[in-house]
Amino acid sequence: MADSWRLALSTLTRIPVRPPGTIDQSTAGRAMVLAPLTALPSAGGVALLVWLGQEGVLSPLALGLVAVGLLAWLSRLLHLDGLSDTVDGLTASTDRARSLEVMRSGTAGPAGVVALVVVIGLQAVSLAALTTHDLGPLLAAACVIASRSALAVACARGVPAARPDGLGATVSGTVHPLAAVAVFGATAALVWVTALLPGFDLAALLAPVLAALALAGVLVVAVRRLGGVTGDVLGACVEVTLVVLLVAVA
Structure with a gap:
């Protein structure tokens, strides 16, 4: 369990x-199940910012942008980077190998930039x-906490896994379906x-x-393409789970 905590915290925040001593399927699966708990500091920071907005300390839109920036910083921009690369890969080509190559490049193309602008804008508003x-x-x-449960479902x-190496290969298929449903x-x-x-x-x-439904759509497209x-x-x-949750409750 200690290794699972270390893997979850070092990967997602x-x-x-310290790096985990052992990373096997059990460790990776528990790390993805623990993902919502790793978001507690982020959730607390966002809650504080929304409260400051209620008190008139910040204008609402400025507050929303600062909150999104805080989420990005605390997660090392990991999720936003993934969103950008995924959209670039899916729009670059219908060929699987070419799409994965574009995603691995790490550069943000026009489609990825548009996706970031739309998602960040919707979250901030x-x-x-x-x-x-x-x-x-x-x-x-x-x-914020609920959005991280998407990781347990996706794993x-x-x-x-789309490729035999990388983070996806390490954690994919490591969570029991009942555990994924329970976390979500x-x-x-x-x-x-x-x-x-x-x-x-x-x-x-x-x-x-x-x-x-949005999460299921992303996974279906990812598996097919x-x-x-x-x-x-x-x-x-x-990111997709978070933006749908925020837009719906707002």
């Missing part, structure tokens, strides 16, 4: 930890809108409880459902 909600800080934090057994369900419940405390809200109730997941695809899964 900038928290300085949604976080700004949450400043008008009494429980906006808690909702924002719940969405469930049955979802192959638990974080979805967190969003539901937080959103429904003031009263019934259909949009918030649908938020995890819509996020699950790329042959499976890569580290970049995992990052795209997190």
